[in-house]
Ligand code: FES
């Protein structure tokens with residue numbers, strides 16, 4: 023439970039907000055590389071943490087991210103022309119490079135003016151099929167993003183994204199909330215036990231338990247925290263536990279076992295979220311069509327793409343679908359979309375199964391307060407190798423620590 027003031031502090035991300043200032047200290051995904059695939063292709067407008075940007079790929083293949091509105095008199099650069107290694111505003115023809123250099127001001131022939139100024143361009147890094155942008159103070163820019171899922175050979179990575187209504191925090195909360203898995207997702211989980219549902223294509227980790235009330239244990243780490251959902255096993259495995267370890271990686275990423283399925287809930291603004299779903303398979307190439315099918319996702323980036331279809335009430339009554347929607351990701355979206363745009367967390371009744379959710383909220387609030395007080399937020403002291411953090415799952419014998427499933431998460 024949070025007070026209304028704390029909830030606001032946690033959820034508001036626009037310019038000038040403490041949470042917005044915290045998020046701007048990290049590299050943020052602004053779009054997929056495929057959104058601006060072609061050099062000199064059309065520019066695209068994207069909203070991120072309550073601000074509008076234009077993203078374009080210049081003639082040399084370099085991606086530029088500039089404030090959307092032209093610095094001259096505010097026309098949108100998203101209707102501009104991308105040509106000759108820059109983006110040209112249609113209104114008076116000013117042309118800007120990806121680095122913000124003002125290349126031409128044709129309605130002002132004197133070049134001294136343009137040499138004195140720079141367009142608001144932001145640092146860009148392409149990795150993991152994603153265009154990342156840094157919007158924070160120049161002297162605080164961290165090393166480029168590097169996560170376990172992006173460090174795989176070409177062809178072993180699949181990424182997609184979708185726009186969801188609702189604040190980003192409720193999306194994150196769904197990924198660090200193990201106790202809903204055997205309930206909301208029970209239709210797929212039952213099929214996973216028989217081997218009929220195997221989205222990872224690995225034929226293992228069949229969720230071998232019907233314990234729907236896992237014990238949660240949280241441990242802080244250099245990247246945020248990870249937590250274990252510990253479920254009892256029966257029969258021959260009596261006394262052992264089935265454990266799923268999920269890291270929460272600052273500021274909005276979770277990795278889901280067994281294959282480090284990554285979810286990044288990136289705030290578009292206070293009430294819209296861009297959800298990135300990513301998988302890198304070190305062992306084999308990923309067939310993206312197959313990957314999308316198992317995830318019940320479509321490779322559609324249209325702004326009105328909704329992650330879930332309408333509920334099939336007949337299937338719910340017939341007992342063939344618990345939720346009336348097929349697929350884990352659409353089921354999660356169905357639930358988070360059903361909430362208020364910003365959940366009123368002063369009205370909740372939290373239980374022990376919610377301790378990872380509680381930890382995430384507190385971590386973000388404390389980190390935003392630390393930034394307000396002039397400190398560096400979690401993970402940005404220069405000593406953290408983000409690429410070694412993983413999810414993990416498996417059967418853990420009695421007396422063995424669950425951290426053995428994810429040894430690199432806690433090793434120095
Ligand atoms: S508004 Fe862009 S060049 Fe004038």
Ligand SMILES: [Fe+2]
Pocket residue numbers: 196202203206207350354
């Ligand atoms: Fe879920």
